[in-house]
Amino acid sequence: MAPQVSRRGLLGGGVAAAGVAGAFVTGRATADPEAVLEQASARSASYAFRGAHQAGIVTPAQDRLHFAALDVTSDSRDDLIDLLQRWTAAAERMTKGQGAGEIGPVEGSLDLPPDDTGEAIGLPASGLTITFGFGPGLFRDAEGRDRFGLADRQPEALQTLPHFPADNLDPARSYGDLCIQACADDPQVAVHAVRNLVRLGFGTASVRWSQLGFGRTSSTSTTQDTPRNLFGFKDGTANVKAEEEAALGEHVWVGPDDDPRGDWLAGGSYLVARRINMTIEVWDRQPLGEQERFVGRTKGTGAPLSGGEEFSEPDFEMPGRGGPIIPADAHVRLVHPDRHGGARMLRRGYNFVDGSDALGGLNAGLFFIAYVRDPRTGFIPVQNAMAKSDALMEYLKTTGSALFAVPPGVQPGEWVGQSLFA
Amino acid sequence: MAPQVSRRGLLGGGVAAAGVAGAFVTGRATADPEAVLEQASARSASYAFRGAHQAGIVTPAQDRLHFAALDVTSDSRDDLIDLLQRWTAAAERMTKGQGAGEIGPVEGSLDLPPDDTGEAIGLPASGLTITFGFGPGLFRDAEGRDRFGLADRQPEALQTLPHFPADNLDPARSYGDLCIQACADDPQVAVHAVRNLVRLGFGTASVRWSQLGFGRTSSTSTTQDTPRNLFGFKDGTANVKAEEEAALGEHVWVGPDDDPRGDWLAGGSYLVARRINMTIEVWDRQPLGEQERFVGRTKGTGAPLSGGEEFSEPDFEMPGRGGPIIPADAHVRLVHPDRHGGARMLRRGYNFVDGSDALGGLNAGLFFIAYVRDPRTGFIPVQNAMAKSDALMEYLKTTGSALFAVPPGVQPGEWVGQSLFA
Numbered sequence: 001m002a003p004q005v006s007r008r009g010l011l012g013g014g015v016a017a018a019g020v021a022g023a024f025v026t027g028r029a030t031a032d033p034e035a036v037l038e039q040a041s042a043r044s045a046s047y048a049f050r051g052a053h054q055a056g057i058v059t060p061a062q063d064r065l066h067f068a069a070l071d072v073t074s075d076s077r078d079d080l081i082d083l084l085q086r087w088t089a090a091a092e093r094m095t096k097g098q099g100a101g102e103i104g105p106v107e108g109s110l111d112l113p114p115d116d117t118g119e120a121i122g123l124p125a126s127g128l129t130i131t132f133g134f135g136p137g138l139f140r141d142a143e144g145r146d147r148f149g150l151a152d153r154q155p156e157a158l159q160t161l162p163h164f165p166a167d168n169l170d171p172a173r174s175y176g177d178l179c180i181q182a183c184a185d186d187p188q189v190a191v192h193a194v195r196n197l198v199r200l201g202f203g204t205a206s207v208r209w210s211q212l213g214f215g216r217t218s219s220t221s222t223t224q225d226t227p228r229n230l231f232g233f234k235d236g237t238a239n240v241k242a243e244e245e246a247a248l249g250e251h252v253w254v255g256p257d258d259d260p261r262g263d264w265l266a267g268g269s270y271l272v273a274r275r276i277n278m279t280i281e282v283w284d285r286q287p288l289g290e291q292e293r294f295v296g297r298t299k300g301t302g303a304p305l306s307g308g309e310e311f312s313e314p315d316f317e318m319p320g321r322g323g324p325i326i327p328a329d330a331h332v333r334l335v336h337p338d339r340h341g342g343a344r345m346l347r348r349g350y351n352f353v354d355g356s357d358a359l360g361g362l363n364a365g366l367f368f369i370a371y372v373r374d375p376r377t378g379f380i381p382v383q384n385a386m387a388k389s390d391a392l393m394e395y396l397k398t399t400g401s402a403l404f405a406v407p408p409g410v411q412p413g414e415w416v417g418q419s420l421f422a
Numbered sequence: 423m424a425p426q427v428s429r430r431g432l433l434g435g436g437v438a439a440a441g442v443a444g445a446f447v448t449g450r451a452t453a454d455p456e457a458v459l460e461q462a463s464a465r466s467a468s469y470a471f472r473g474a475h476q477a478g479i480v481t482p483a484q485d486r487l488h489f490a491a492l493d494v495t496s497d498s499r500d501d502l503i504d505l506l507q508r509w510t511a512a513a514e515r516m517t518k519g520q521g522a523g524e525i526g527p528v529e530g531s532l533d534l535p536p537d538d539t540g541e542a543i544g545l546p547a548s549g550l551t552i553t554f555g556f557g558p559g560l561f562r563d564a565e566g567r568d569r570f571g572l573a574d575r576q577p578e579a580l581q582t583l584p585h586f587p588a589d590n591l592d593p594a595r596s597y598g599d600l601c602i603q604a605c606a607d608d609p610q611v612a613v614h615a616v617r618n619l620v621r622l623g624f625g626t627a628s629v630r631w632s633q634l635g636f637g638r639t640s641s642t643s644t645t646q647d648t649p650r651n652l653f654g655f656k657d658g659t660a661n662v663k664a665e666e667e668a669a670l671g672e673h674v675w676v677g678p679d680d681d682p683r684g685d686w687l688a689g690g691s692y693l694v695a696r697r698i699n700m701t702i703e704v705w706d707r708q709p710l711g712e713q714e715r716f717v718g719r720t721k722g723t724g725a726p727l728s729g730g731e732e733f734s735e736p737d738f739e740m741p742g743r744g745g746p747i748i749p750a751d752a753h754v755r756l757v758h759p760d761r762h763g764g765a766r767m768l769r770r771g772y773n774f775v776d777g778s779d780a781l782g783g784l785n786a787g788l789f790f791i792a793y794v795r796d797p798r799t800g801f802i803p804v805q806n807a808m809a810k811s812d813a814l815m816e817y818l819k820t821t822g823s824a825l826f827a828v829p830p831g832v833q834p835g836e837w838v839g840q841s842l843f844a
Binding site for chain 1: 485486488490527528530531532533534535536539540541542543544594608609610613617620621624628629630631632633634636637647650651652653654655702703706707708709710711713714720721722773775776777778780782783784786
């Protein structure tokens with residue numbers, strides 16, 4: 001009855017199918033078993049961990065995120081390499097829907113801690129992708145000292161991001177030597193992945209901050225509809241999509257000659273992470289027309305205020321009442337590629353709600369993730385333009401920030417980041 | 423192409439179907455469109471808001487939770503009644519997959535704020551249930567003063583829960599005059615519901631705390647598999663299920679003669695909320711056999727250590743090495759109904775991960791929700807037994823606590839909680 005489910009420790013047949021049955025129940029009538037199987041098989045979807053690029057960048061954005069930034073606590077290069085090797089093995093297993101370790105959550109000795117924590121027993125792969133990145137601190141410590149003999153391989157572009165206007169960064173939500181981006185269609189699967197990888201790092205690396213997200217705010221494929229952020233607007237309409245191979249090469253993947261010190265990063269990318277709180281209670285009191293003028297698009301279809309449909313090019317010259325119909329400080333105008341040498345990003349962010357703040361407002365917003373070929377051209381100028389003039393900024397407060405170099409995909413027999421240590 | 427989707431503001435056909443397509447993609451091949459439709463139709467599942475009991479108690483537990491506790495900031499009984507009336511109308515709409523207000527997120531005047539915040543445009547009902555409750559503070563303030571002329575209708579059982587051993591409560595995560603439990607199969611739908619209800623309360627009530635959860639830790643129906651908590655164990659095996667009508671009457675629903683002051687609560691229930699942090703990093707270092715002895719069940723199938731399968735009755739007399747095979751301090755023994763006058767609960771909790779704590783551990787655990795007919799017999803003695811002796815307590819820290827009286831279901835023409843004000 002159950003579809004193919006390979007996670008270790010699945011002891012009872014049909015668990016996966018039964019586990020998703022709830023979603024198919026209308027009133028009290030249980031749904032068509034075939035439908036249950038269809039959904040279970042969807043959750044069994046899995047993406048290859050190995051390939052030319054790491055998964056989790058152009059693979060279609062899943063619904064849920066658990067992101068963790070870690071600091072390396074060991075001084076040993078060997079410890080670091082060992083961790084990356086163990087991460088590679090565990091990540092490859094988990095993205096297949098298996099346990100983090102070879103033994104599994106319940107099959108081992110009763111006298112030893114299991115090598116998997118067990119909360120994903122019976123859950124399918126759920127489209128899990130795990131993407132690893134290296135922060136500037138891995139190359140040099142705060143005093144500029146070479147930590148692991150990697151300093152001469154630090155790419156020019158891999159520096160702590162500059163301070164932007166209106167940044168209000170919490171160091172406890174920023175920076176990090178390593179990052180893990182786990183995306184899946186089931187949050188329990190994403191959480192399980194991060195937890196087990198963090199566990200493998202015990203003694204070598206510890207979590208600096210982590211963030212959960214939901215309802216991906218950008219699609220990464222033309223097969224996906226554009227989702228909405230917590231302002232209620234479609235977000236990421238202009239995203240570079242997986243189907244745009246040429247644009248990916250131009251805007252997302254690091255080229256072999258981009259940086260002589262960073263040749264190990266060819267085929268990789270840079271991951272910009274920004275935790276952007278939204279003052280949504282204040283936003284919700286703005287008239288619809290104001291909201292649309294801030295963004296420069298209609299709230300319904302996402303079309304530019306100059307007309308057309310979602311994917312129509314905005315006409316920034318079209319006159320409106322007392323100025324252009326897309327205002328001078330509209331978001332869509334300030335971040336448009338035409339103003340930034342054609343720069344485009346592959347965004348892969350998520351909405352977040354972390355409970356409420358001390359004033360009873362939702363502690364909520366956008367956990368922005370963008371992949372760019374070079375943050376110096378692909379992100380920093382765009383963010384500066386936005387932070388200085390964008391009408392939306394009144395409703396945004398950036399509380400976390402980090403930059404990571406995401407090494408290329410892992411080839412058979414290799415471990416993640418191996419080219420950096422070659 | 424799109425299945426029936428009724429949420430206001432859905433401007434493009436096929437949005438719902440396309441929005442879930444990502445889950446069906448394996449590698450880069452898009453899945454069978456029929457499968458996409460099946461899943462979309464599952465997400466369109468909706469539960470009636472009106473009925474004998476509020477939805478969200480015995481309705482099959484959905485995958486995601488957003489729970490909010492509010493304090494009433496107005497002194498006016500009329501304001502409170504007005505809020506409950508507006509909440510009723512909005513909740514009924516949203517559980518049908520419609521906007522929070524009659525106009526909708528994008529159909530109104532450009533000169534007015536929309537009456538729906540818009541982030542759920544295009545998303546189906548997703549099995550949303552909204553359940554409201556009243557805390558002790560609604561009846562009397564901290565000085566014992568009658569706030570809204572309701573003091574003589576405060577049920578005896580509706581008191582702030584006593585301090586339990588090992589409670590480490592954060593007042594900012596505890597208590598509250600009102601509660602909203604929003605459950606759905608899509609977190610964006612649950613978040614949208616709470617946000618819009620909170621927005622309707624502006625000037626009358628404000629959020630005291632809120633909590634997101636995922637991966638329901640208890641099933642409420644025999645059609646659902648028992649999910650796992652973050653200890654990796656099945657949780658809620660002994661739960662009262664929707665199919666057990668007699669047990670619901672005995673353990674969950676308040677009877678008409680239970681309390682002369684609380685006759686308005688007949689057909690309702692009490693909701694116990696407890697935010698229980700787990701020290702999962704320490705737990706993960708315990709041998710499998712130790713973990714199983716703490717719980718009293720096997721980690722794989724969830725069977726009692728005395729044998730059988732998940733739903734077998736534990737044999738507390740069966741000898742093991744140096745004592746009973748289910749140890750004296752095992753969780754399953756200490757909370758068993760036989761030790762508590764047969765008391766059973768309907769649990770409806772969720773796992774949570776709220777980022778990481780200052781030491782790099784996951785700020786994670788179980789957001790425990792239980793529905794009981796009377797907390798004085800159904801919860802407090804069980805919790806006391808557990809807190810005093812349970813082997814699991816070493817790995818638990820309760821950081822939030824609240825009790826609410828959940829009024830009965832809303833009949834046609836009525837508003838939620840109306841019987842209290844009659």
